[in-house]
Amino acid sequence: MDDASIWSQNWAWTPVPADGAVTYENSTCTLCPGGCGITVRKVEGRAVKIEGTKGHPVNDGGICILGLSGLQLLYGPTRVASPLKRIGERGDGKWQKITWDQAISEVSAKLAEVRAAGNSHALGAITGPDRGTVSGLLERFLLVYGSANFVRTPTMMDNFEHVLYLTQGVEATAGFDIENADLVLSFGSGIIEGWGSPVRMFKANARLVENGADVFQIESRLSNTAAKSKHWVPINPGTEADLALGLAHIIIGKGLFDYNFVSTHAHGFEAFKQLVQTRYTPAVVSEKTGVAPGKIEEMAVKFARAAKPLAICGRGKGSAPGGLKEFLAVHMLNALAGSVNRQGGVLQMPPPDYIRWTEPVTDELAAEGLRKGRLDGAGSDQFPSSRHLLNRFIAAAAEDATAAPQVLLVAGANPYYTFPGTQVVKKAFDNIPYIVSFSSYMDETAMNADIILPNHVNLERYEDVPVIAGLSKPVVGLSKPVVAPQLNTRHIGDTIIRIAKAMGGHIAGAFEWDDYQACLEETLSDKWDALSGSCIWVDDAYAPPAPDQAFNTYSSKFEFNAGQTQKALNADNPLPEGNTAEYTLTLIPFDAMRLANGYIGNPPFMTKIVADTVMKRKDGFIEINPVTAGKLGVKQGQRVTLSTPVGEAKVRVNIFEGIKPDIVAIPRGLGHTAYDEYLAGKGVNVNELLGTVEDPASGHDAAWGIRAKLTTA
């Protein structure tokens, strides 16, 4: 027996992890915008496990799989180990290691050259979220440099902010008191797919289940959210706004709306009523949406009669902005129910206001650059209340090389992979002569950059994390270094400050801090002590203003029918690209917790647990209904070609009962070309098959899918 044991255990290498003193350190996870508290277990300085912080107001001990896998990002092979300068063609992966001094002087020299030629407006920056000090420093840099082209990556939050601005006249972010709602109408929001702050939403969902709350999940695919809701309402994708307005028709027609709110605190109700009464009758809405009239009425009545109903939207994780009409229509439902700024409803949340830096002094070159405005047209006469339009920025850069930025800085974003219409993004990149990536990881954007100035990963750096993810209380987290920097990386805040200082003049003058740490401590001032200890600051006393105080519109009331609202509500639904004669199917992307699809790709643990009906070896799968499969004559597992007006891909078929016939669904988060061997080259990046459709009212990309066909050849 002993011999057998020795024979079978003839292992070449068995790591013996070193033992030692165990400590725990708290921080805030920044791998997604959710703002969860994390507690890292360390053994003699090594981080060995990430856990959710018990008692934390966002996630109270829970943690998602991306947060759990954070150590694979920290110690993993996808990291950029030092500043790199491209030596081969873009995307070839041929790099030369350079020192930080070289990197800073090279980038600042390039920026000085562009500026001296009077082209300061030709500096662009793309970031992830735009609320903390890091994006603040970058935005400030662009301002003193002389460019208005600071663009944040759009999400559903753009539309929520837009809606609050149009209907309530406030510059606020949206909070959702979902824990206290007793009925939720979800227009495709992935309550348990990563919408908002994921762990918080899991907990809220568990509470809805415990309370037996009615949750209506309205979407064409049986997502996990649909599967766990009390009611799954399959709908023709892209007709959610029609359904919302159809529900409004019934609620108004039956007199079930909150009379007090509408009569006392709202303005323009008659015009809105007129719109829904004439154009959104149950018959018309049923025809468009594919939802039976009886179901529409049931939802409308239950919604209106619930004590604390809440309607939410933003498809899947909410990583695409979506159409303004839909967001407005859904918000109107909340208004009709009186679920605005009250317990269980939608809350207007003040944007974080702790960044109070002095107005920088700018020079004539900067003023001239700023006068040239934004490439994306946000804030222009055409799109007066949109703030950032990345789709238009990319389209403009792709369309005309002379208008494209000459230098692009990318931080906390991976547009080369995450943005729909990969072909257009590639073209835009081709037109931009100099691209600087601050990524910690060798992602697709970094791969196609000219120089990489790698940031520390979240577990190595300080950063304030204002949480803009639908929470019902204002929360600011602090990300803290849990381990010493493992590689030759620098904090992006320090890098920006050093570039500014290297450029001298007014630009240097706007960055008087010695380093990022000094900037952060000064900025957080009275919050610093609390944050540096517990890593969390929460305004527990916050309550949204009462209806007679809340609205800052012309009428000081909730506006059902302001000019832009009217325009948006009267607009047609954004249609997917492609003609229906050739492309008989509709392709929709979907989100899943096991596939990270933001600027960070799947770490190995996450890819490991992706189902073999989603990805098998290198193949990605599409989901289709058995009826559709029968019609097309395709079988489970069969290899087919999926084509759309913008691209095609080889995929395999997964026949799934939980999807509407004639729809093809494909997950976001696969088909990476960068990162490591654990992720690259597996499945299809859906963005290569998608295009963008500009929303006429907001200018955002409102596409939710595209026409498609399958061929078996």
Added chain:
Amino acid sequence: MKQAQKEHTTKRYGMVIDLDKCTGCGSCMVACMSENNVPFKTDESNKLDSITWMQVYKLTNGKSYPNTEICYLPRPCQHCAGKHEGHSPCVSVCPATATDYSKETGIVSQIYTRCFGCRYCMGACPYHARYFNWWDPVWPEGMEKYLSPDVSPRMRGIVEKCSFCFHRYQLARNKVYLEGRKDLDEDEYQTACTQACPAGAIKFGDLYNPEHEVHRIAQPDMQHGGRPQNPHVFRLLERLGTNTKVYYMSERRWVRKAGDNYLPGEFENPGAVAGSH
């Protein structure tokens, strides 16, 4: 005194998983892999050789669109007691005493250095809870830094499985001993999956202890092989007599039915079908 202490040391650790709350997100699986130094390969899409001590299965009600329903079912090792305590399917077949049943905790152990990879236990386990290391584990350069010293990394040629994070029990026992206390509190020993679950779907504790949540929810009848008395609670393949310590809960009948194999009509009307008990 001695008698009282003895009573206190006998535990039957177990789990209750609320399938209506479980979202299939996978946090339990990844928390487990991270806690227990479970390796990964470049391709893990062949699920037959993919090591997942905790595995989340996807169940469907078999109905067509739009009446399809999905439920997720997390499956750790079920820590079977068998008909008599210690008569677990795997323990009874192991020729190396590499897997054993603890009468102190009710936990089925796996002792890597004794295992020589015959895989009888894998054949015996009705729950596919055991995994074989077909290869030595390889971590990419630098990543072995995150390995935990609490759990030995395994090697090629042996079997591994969920231990209910037994090392956490040991650490908690040490702490209690050092503090001069007799007994563990409920929250002092929790598995990594329980702790991580963002939906709060997993409860873990001592099934013997009427104050523990697992006992209160499952209401196990310890005189009759731990059978749950809560009508919404069931165990997997209950009628095999494996006497498992992982209980599942759902309000949905089809989900409860999926926990075992039934003859047509048997689940709806037990006793009506000839030959069934």
